[in-house]
Amino acid sequence: MANETHMSVSVWRGDAVGSFQPFEVKVEDNQTVLDVVAWIQQYADPTLSYRYACRVGMCGSCAMMVNGTPRWTCRTHVKKVLVDGHMQIAPLRNLPVIKDLATDMDPFFDKWVAAEGVHHPTLTRNDPIEALDPAAEARVESAAGIECINCSVCYAACDTVANNPDFLGPAALQRAWSVYNDSKNADKQAVLDAVSGVGGCHNCHSQGSCAVHCPNALNPMNAIAGLKRETARNFFKRRS
Amino acid sequence: MRRGYRNHTLWVAYLLHRLSGVALALFLPVHFWVLSYALNQPEHLDGFLRWSEMGIVKFAEFGLVFLLAAHLFGGLRLMALEWLPWTSGQKTAAAGAVAASTLIAGVFLMRAI
Amino acid sequence: MQIERHDTDILILGTGGAGMFAALHAQQSAPPGTKITIAVKGLIGKCGCTRMVQGGYNVALGGGDTVERHFMDTINGGKWLPNQDMAWKLCEQAVVRIRELENEIGCFFDRNPDGSLHQKAFAGQTADRTVHKGDLTGIEIINRLMEQVLSRPVEKLQEHRAIGLIPTTDGSALAGVLMIDMRSGKFRFVRAKTVMMGTGGGPTMYKYHTPSGDKTMDGLAMALRLGLPLRDMEMVQFHPTGLLAGDHTKMTGTVLEEGLRGAGGQLLNGAENRFMFDYDPKGERATRDVVSRGIFAEMRKSNTSEHGGVYISMAHLGPENVRAKFPGMVKRCADSGFDLAAGKVEVVPTAHYFMGGVVVDPDTRTAMEGLYVAGEDAGGAHGSNRLGGNGVANSTVYGGVAGDVMGADIRRMGALRDPDETVLEAEIARALRPLSNKVAPIQPLRDKLQDAMWEDVGVMRTQTGLARGLTRIADIHDALLQAGVAGDNLAFNLTWHDWLNMASLCEVSEVIAKAGLARENSRGAHFREDFPDSGAMESSYFTVARQTGGTLDVSREAVQFTIVKPGETILPENEPLSLVEAAE
């Protein structure tokens, strides 16, 4: 079993139903969790399914539950997660499992679009590029969440997502907040309406797991608070 | 499956707030019922007054007050977090302050018993 | 084998800059009611290399810079091999495309304090031209494009891998594309009136490489089997500083950004001595190809670091400065256990970009009616070398062009075409081949191919090396054809796809080596130790490879200097050679 040179790894096999299968993997110097998963598929069990693309934390397709915590596996060093020579790898939570470690991310992106996380242009390709003050308050607020790689780690960490299938989730709402604050965006009200419905930002209980686990140190909780604030302000404005 | 992702203060604050809210929602109707049972029929009043002196009842009532205090501060914390455009540093500080004040309120109440 | 059949009007392969822009523009330009389908090997927007663009996007936006200057830099950078009409369109349309990205797609690009776009200069550029979003430009571009595509009525076939371009029976036009629905393992044949291929090349047959794991030259292999001409196939760009962290991690080969050297980073050999000045007076600041060769030469002398590369050291610039200036890189290195700010990190040249590709015209049309190619799959715009920042400009510009052209062309096209069923069956049989072989691990073959290409068809080439490389590739290809994959469950069967990846890589590797043999001079990314001279610019030729009836022919074709001749310029007289101040 687990010792200095080898680790024991339990890997989820199956889809919604399944079980953990143990593997022995050699410990190497610079090894990420993704390397472990890939090694198992390449050398121990060729039927293992998982997903990755960029291998450097840019594409957000390799996230999995490692010891019960959602992580980007390509940027997670094995040393960081090994407990007594053991680790457990499961598919990302809160998404349907296609097979083994690969999930269906469609619900995540459907919600992204449903939250109006899409630019609504005011200008066209024929207009010159506007001068925009990079230090303007709204621009800074908008830019705060812009580096999201849509890895769905926050989505997996959020218990509200788990408990409420309608909830749009942290990443989609954070994107909506960026769109809302973008001075080039045409339809602010559309964003507020989109995040005020049954699955909207008001479902968030500020659990904060999204901010704690985002691998890029983004803070969707803050963005959602911003949406709550703006919708609340708007609530009175629209009524008066 | 292990649930390592919940190990942080904000999540614990969320859970406490919810549990206190649910507990309040369960106890408050009882509290209301007892009050109205005792106070709306004069013949019950004496019994109620005697009853309310009992330690266990007092304890329960103070439990209610304690839950109320915890939930109140938790709720105020939440609304401050949602509506005041604070930086995350300030928010952590505020959360800490609220936690402390809840504690103080609790201790104070315990003493009062 | 059962296959599902599916019809659409416009089919797009890949969701990089090329694929996404093709979808958006096709939607704008095609007649109402036109069905548009986008199929991709991974998830929409979450695979491919456009997302991995760090440095930025080249576009001349005034301030002294002009389209003419951008064009001249592109031609000079490509050592006079580019197709000049394509290079011109690239530079000219980049101006429109960047406004589209900013205004219509909603991208955030870094600003100067006065609110204008911030632009910097990559190596080989004579103006501050590169628009960027920090050092994560590609994520911004692709995320915004992805939202637009996801929110539109475009049919999405995710985790659908194209494995064959299927012509009509008379071979006069393309009928459709054969794919594997990777999630179920089923074959799906999609007919379309027009198909745009934007699968992004990807030289991942080298031991060290930067592109994402999904890119394995499928597109070029398909085009080759279809008999289409491919140009500049010897031109593989190496990035000098790929992270070197050992063979057992996928982190190895990933890019440590160019800016590190620009900012004063030093390259040290195994004895911890600086060596780049032995090779070039600009030292570490020389161009990518020169630095790559310098490192490679040092490695050949066995002056290497622990894992067999060299070191990049930033510490002398002050760890705090490094941390502040390159936060992303420092964090990335730290994640795999290296201290970039205060220590030294092992690096190695790494295969980065593929200049070669399908021969197309400036409207992205190919020799086959109904097939359009854009982005890294298309050859011509860059010639022998691609400027940093011209890659994403190329894919977004030409993806959009393809969308527009398809939207127009489809108006004159009649009904969907029927495929040549024998070709279809042959392609299916080809893909099913490993399932009836004796099961054998595939990864060791990939390792072997990567070693062979790195050693014999890599940074520096010779005739003997290339010939040896060809034999090695052939042996590996043979072994692959005998290797088997368990086929009991084809759903999300990655090992089957590893096999298919290897098949594409082997096919294209052979072309690279053969084209390398055919070019008996050294230009841009292609360096022949036995022919170190660049050859006369006026008689420049490019290589064209074509497979007919199972044999691969490589010929040479003269470059047409349609806009500017070697030794001349289109810049006005008295224009300074460069607007960029010499590196600090």
Added chain:
Amino acid sequence: MTLGLYMAQRISALIMAPLVLLHIGVMIYAIQGGLSAAEILGRTKGSILWFAVYGTFVAAVSVHGAIGLRTVLSEWMGLRGGTLNAAAWAIFALLLVLGMLAVHGVTAR
């Protein structure tokens, strides 16, 4: 949870906050000062002010508690749609009726 419910829950919470503080204050004062239940009742009975205070509290808590439990029921018990709304209304009614009876007891002469 929609914006409307959210606002109702937050506004009711804001209304309750000072009332609850007042109530807790009174209770602590009563205990410290050794007021008996009878003495307290002596002051509240017949007071319009106390009726208003506790009446408002009960109204607010009925709204607030109903929405709160509605959330919990949906998230933890999986209730949805009509059932969920019916449950919330029932809780609202229960709290309101019992609460108002209690207020009546405390403040009616």
